[in-house]
Structures are given as structure tokens and as C-alpha cells.
Amino acid sequence: MIKGHGDDAYQYTHIVSDFSSNICAGKGHQALMGYLAAHPELASHYPEPEAWSLERLIAEQYDLASEQVIVTNGATDAIYLIAQAFPMQADIPRPTFSEYEDACQLFPRTDTEHRMLWLCNPNNPTGDVYDQSIIDKMMVKYDLVVVDQSYENYTNRFVMNPRWAAHTPHIIQIHSFTKTYAIPGLRLGYITAHASLTAHLRRFLRPWSVSALAVEAGKFLLRNDELRCTPDLNEAQRLRDRLQQIDGIITQETQTNFMLCQFESAHTAAELKDYLARQHHLLIRDASNFKGLTPRHFRIAAQTPAENDTLIEAIQEFMAK
Numbered sequence: 001m002i003k004g005h006g007d008d009a010y011q012y013t014h015i016v017s018d019f020s021s022n023i024c025a026g027k028g029h030q031a032l033m034g035y036l037a038a039h040p041e042l043a044s045h046y047p048e049p050e051a052w053s054l055e056r057l058i059a060e061q062y063d064l065a066s067e068q069v070i071v072t073n074g075a076t077d078a079i080y081l082i083a084q085a086f087p088m089q090a091d092i093p094r095p096t097f098s099e100y101e102d103a104c105q106l107f108p109r110t111d112t113e114h115r116m117l118w119l120c121n122p123n124n125p126t127g128d129v130y131d132q133s134i135i136d137k138m139m140v141k142y143d144l145v146v147v148d149q150s151y152e153n154y155t156n157r158f159v160m161n162p163r164w165a166a167h168t169p170h171i172i173q174i175h176s177f178t179k180t181y182a183i184p185g186l187r188l189g190y191i192t193a194h195a196s197l198t199a200h201l202r203r204f205l206r207p208w209s210v211s212a213l214a215v216e217a218g219k220f221l222l223r224n225d226e227l228r229c230t231p232d233l234n235e236a237q238r239l240r241d242r243l244q245q246i247d248g249i250i251t252q253e254t255q256t257n258f259m260l261c262q263f264e265s266a267h268t269a270a271e272l273k274d275y276l277a278r279q280h281h282l283l284i285r286d287a288s289n290f291k292g293l294t295p296r297h298f299r300i301a302a303q304t305p306a307e308n309d310t311l312i313e314a315i316q317e318f319m320a321k
Contacts, residue, residue: 024231047212094292127254150176205274229255236302269298
């Protein structure tokens with residue numbers, strides 16, 4: 001596991017705006033917190049050994065069989081579970097989320113006859129979305145394609161429906177309550193796949209890996225889908241346009257609320273991050289530790305219009321030094 005994922009405000013004091021995490025902005029949790037506070041008994045009992053009750057609700061949402069859903073302790077837990085259960089030769093496009101490679105290295109391949117592909121769709125940190133035709137071609141080329149759709153609700157582009165994907169034994173999808181409902185602290189994700197794949201994955205599950213609070217939160221959120229976190233993609237595009245207008249910074253096109261930027265000059269992402277945090281109490285993501293990127297790369301996730309304008313002014317100040 002690398003050090004230096006987003007949301008590392010603990011390294012600084014008085015951060016007021018966090019652009020480092022891809023979680024979409026402006027979502028309150030009062031309703032969820034009120035519901036959990038009204039059920040203190042959840043902390044007094046063991047959770048289900050496996051989150052069957054939540055798996056059933058997710059399956060109903062997608063018109064799947066409950067055995068085609070596996071709830072996990074966050075999407076990252078799903079990544080490590082898949083790497084352990086299917087120790088194949090793995091291809092991982094770069095740059096992308098580092099935990100795919102870390103998980104595959106932790107469980108080195110023993111199956112030398114089969115190959116798997118890991119895709120983050122939409123991709124972190126670039127914000128790109130793979131066209132379905134590309135995924136279809138990869139299904140023919142690889143024995144197994146893992147599609148991490150954690151950011152599936154953060155784009156207007158088409159992403160694969162779990163009901164369709166679950167009909168083929170060549171795709172595993174990963175989903176994230178963390179992103180969909182902006183609850184990273186609760187650690188809740190899930191896998192959808194063909195029953196033959198989930199049956200094999202269940203052999204590697206740890207008992208009680210998902211807390212009772214997380215399970216109950218997941219059920220509450222599914223019953224109250226208006227709490228879904230939907231980013232303002234128009235505001236994200238406005239932020240990208242403003243960043244692109246700053247001399248010395250290249251900002252890649254994005255299909256999500258987050259975007260990858262790069263200095264043209266000798267400035268580094270670490271210098272900018274430290275300056276913004278200490279001088280303006282703003283936090284961005286130093287993206288230099290994504291394999292395939294450089295010390296000049298950084299990632300920004302759009303926040304409110306006022307916060308975005310404050311960030312632009314602070315970056316302009318940094319560039320003018």
C-alpha cells in the first residue's frame with residue numbers, strides 16, 4: 001500500500017477545503033447519522049458473518065440473484081479479495097489506482113495459464129471512461145476482466161450495467177457505497193458477477209469483515225436513494241477551463257468531477273500541495289506516486305463554485321511567485 005492517497009488532511013492543520021479526495025462535494029449526512037444514532041444496539045452485537053441482508057437488497061436493485069452479490073469492507077477490500085481468489089498474470093493500464101498492482105503483488109500468480117485485466121472505469125486519476133466496445137474486445141482477449149466502477153455515478157458516460165455483466169463468467173464488477181453516497185469512513189463496497197465467480201470468491205471471505213453499522217447504513221441508503229451523491233459536472237468543467245487558462249499548467253480532459261493536471265515548468269506537485277495547505281488551508285492530491293506519472297502531476301476534485309474560485313486564485317498566486 002502506498003502512502004499518499006488523497007484526503008490526508010491529518011498531515012496539516014486547519015484544512016478548510018479538500019480537493020484531494022474524489023468524493024463529490026456538498027453532501028450532508030445528517031439523515032444517516034441520525035438513523036444510526038437511533039440504533040445503538042448495533043454496536044453491542046456481532047454483525048452477520050457475511051452481509052447477507054444487504055446483499056439481498058443490492059440484488060433486488062439490479063434484478064440479480066443474491067448469490068451474485070458480495071458485500072465487502074470497501075471497494076479496496078474487494079480488490080484484495082479478487083487478487084487472492086484469482087492469482088493470474090495481471091495486466092494493469094497506467095496510470096490508475098495503485099491498489100490493483102499492490103494486491104496482485106501480495107498474492108503472486110500461481111495460475112500461469114490464464115490472464116486477467118484490471119480496469120478502473122471511470123479511471124482514477126485521469127477521469128477517462130472506457131468505451132464499452134473496448135471492454136467487449138478485452139473480454140475476448142482475457143480470461144477475466146475486473147472492472148472497478150467505484151466512480152460509476154460520477155459521470156454522464158455509459159458504464160456497464162451489473163445485470164448484463166453478471167451473465168458472463170468473464171467479468172467481475174466492483175462498486176462503492178463510499179463514492180455513491182460519500183461515506184468513505186464507513187468502508188462499504190460490493191462485487192457483482194456471474195454466480196460461478198462469486199461462488200469461488202466466497203471461499204476467501206473473512207467472517208464479520210463488514211461491520212453492523214456499515215451494513216445498516218447500506219440498507220438505509222438503498223431505501224433513501226435521494227441521499228445519493230451526484231457531482232456537478234458542469235462546475236467541474238468550469239474548474240478545468242479555469243485551470244487550463246493558467247500559464248504553465250496542462251489540465252487533461254475529464255468525464256468526471258476530478259481531473260489530472262501537470263506543470264509544464266520545473267514546479268512540482270509537492271511544492272504546490274505544501275504551499276496551498278500551509279498558506280491557504282486547501283488540500284490537493286500530489287499524483288506523483290501514481291506509476292506512470294511524474295513529480296509534476298497533481299489531481300484536483302471539484303468542490304463548490306466558491307471553493308473552486310478560491311483554489312484558482314491561490315494557484316495563480318503560487319505561479320506568480
